[in-house]
Amino acid sequence: MNITHGLRRALQINPNGLAIVCGERRRNWREVGDRVSRLASAIRGLGAGDGDRVAILSLNSDRYLELYLAAGWAGTVIVPLNIRWSLPENEDAMRDCRPGILFVDKGFAEVGAALAKAIPGLKLVYADDGDTPAGIESYETLIARSRPMADAMRGSGDLAGIFYTGGTTGRSKGVMLSHGNLMVNALNALGEGLFPGSAIYLHAAPMFHLANGAAMYSVLLSGGSNVVIRGFTPEGVAGAIQEERVTDVLLVPTMIQMFVDHPALASYDLSSLKNIIYGASPISDAVLSRAMKALPNVQFTQAYGMTELSPIATLLHWKEHIGEGRARGRHRAAGRATLGCEVKIVDGDDKVVSHGTVGEIAVRGDNVMIGYWERSEETARAVIDGWMHTGDGGYMDEDGFVYVVDRVKDMIISGGENVYSAEVENALAQHPAVAQCAVIGIPSERWGEQVHAVVVVKSGASATPDELMEFCKTLVAGYKCPRSVDITAAPLPLSGAGKVLKRELRKPFWNNRERDVS
CATH class of the missing domain: 2.30.38.10 (Luciferase; Domain 3)
Known part of the structure; x- marks a missing residue:
């Protein structure tokens, strides 16, 4: 199987069924299939061959879903870039995997132009509404002028996508996932009862994130429908559920908290919503209780995993969140091994x-x-x-x-995003006043964990916490930057091997808690 299997199946059994809704646009599977095959042909026409990389830097859209499919249809490899990363971080990823084509939307057209200037030979495609900026290919023009091509029919062992994660050494790593990896994960989810054929799935989480991408592949296989909003807001999610009768959505716990705590939530008709899948970080008892009270007819399922696992490893089903399961504390678990x-x-x-x-x-x-x-x-x-x-x-x-x-890894999960301490420490260390630093995760009611830095300044130098936090923002994505900084004159605690004892730095923040992560 390959990642285009779901589209081929939909074209055969449900060509007139609703495929995707994005704003005012509504397309059936026949229309999507035609556009995907033409876009794949255009990708080949721009010089991409089997196994070549095709990158995208964009907010959520129906075009994003089409490109996921078209990259596979063309025999190329999709590289979704992180919309929250800084320009240097995305440039580093681009130089690492060397894509020849970059698709951008309006919000990232200037970033794309900067990347094209820095990386010789990079071709830009504008994948958004409105006028296309000068010097960039138009997504819609490419589709209109290209003839449909047959599916390249990549094998299950062929590379389908490269998904970048943070790096323990300070550089991000490209996780290589095959067509088979992604399809096995999609089938595992379907086998567990997630995303049935009747599902109307809402893309509210970022589409560059594999958790949302994996849900997309399951919905494609089952024949469900896709509703896309540009990005998460409580009002946007509630409005889409009401207008499009959404049944399923994937949210990280921070999003769930913002959604159920929104003061206008009760004014929306959310009666169609049946399932919320959550993951990326544990959910607190308090947030889970508020969510269950605000959405009494919704079932919650936790998915635990990582990008390297395509991404699901375990699932915690709804029955463990309530009744005997909750009484036994099962709602605090990450679940049991999923099928496969x-x-x-x-x-x-x-x-x-x-x-x-x-x-x-x-x-x-x-x-x-x-x-x-x-x-x-x-x-x-x-x-x-x-x-x-x-x-x-x-x-x-x-x-x-x-x-x-x-x-075990030196990693923090804040608002569902992975932050590797080494990346932040590498940024802080570039400040001229910093002699030594350590970055740890501390508890946060809103984000689960927040990034905290402990800094030793050089003799005779000075720096304020605000100054150091602002300095970091010039080098790494905002969500990776410290939200609090302790400046100390005392040296950091070290092991016999000279390694900073971060557990000692974390102790005051995590004492009297059941676990050392949130």
Whole structure:
């Protein structure tokens, strides 16, 4: 199977069915299929061949979904770029995987122009409404002038996409996922009862994010419909649910909190909504309780995983959020291994630990990534004998439920986004007043965790927390920047090997909590 299988199936069994809604545009599968095959032909016409990379930097749109499909139809590889990253971060990713074409919307046309200026030979395509800027190809003109082409029919082992994550060394890594990886994950979700054929799925989470992308592939396979909004706002989600009778949506816990706490929520008709899938970070008891009260007819399902797993490893179904499951504390778990996955908890020697013992969560299945783009050593450290070592610390109970309690990797999850401490530390260290720094995650009611920095300034130098936070924003994405800074004259605590003891720095913030992550 490949990522275009769902489109081919829809064209055969439901060509007149509603495929996608985006603003005033409504298209059936026959129309989408024609546009995808023409766009694929245009991509080939711009010089992209089998396995070549095609990047996109854009807010959510129906064109984004078309490009996901057209890249596969053309035999090329999709590279969704992070809309929250800074220009240098996206330039680094572009130079890393070397795409020849970049699709941009209105909001990122200037960034695209800067990337094209910095990277010789990069071709830009404007994928938005309105006038096309000078010197950029028009998405709609390309479709209009291109003849449909046959599906390239890539194999399940062929590379389908490169999805960038943060890096423990300060540089982002490109996760290589095959057609088979993505389809196995999509089928696993369908087998668990998610995204039935009657689903009207709302793309509210960013479409560059694989959690939303994975849901898209499941909806394609099942024959459901897609509703797209440009980006998350509580009003935008509520309005789309009301107008389009949305049944399913994926949200991170921070989005759920903003949605259910919105003062105008009760004024919307949300009766069509049946399922909310949440993930990227745990949900607090308080937010879950408020969400269940505000949306009494909605079932909640937690999905735990990571990009390297295409992305789902475990699922916590609705029944564990209520009744006996909740009474036993199951709602605090990340769930049990999904169909097609095996999960184990291992110690530092990669030996399986006993039930209830904390170790590193490892996952095996056909959803495990091909590897990191051009980083064979990092791939070998992460995937051992077919098992993806997640970097999350957790334990498994006797019934197979996995509980995430800590992170082995030096990573923070804030508002559903991964932040690697090394990236932020590398930015802070470039400030002329900084002698030493450490970045940790501390609890946040709104974001789950927030980025916090501890900084030692150089002798004779000075810097304020606000100054350091603003400095970081010039180098890395805003969500990665510290939201609080402690400036100290005392040296940071070090291990015998000279490594900063971050656990000691974190202790005051996490004392008296059940787990060391939120």
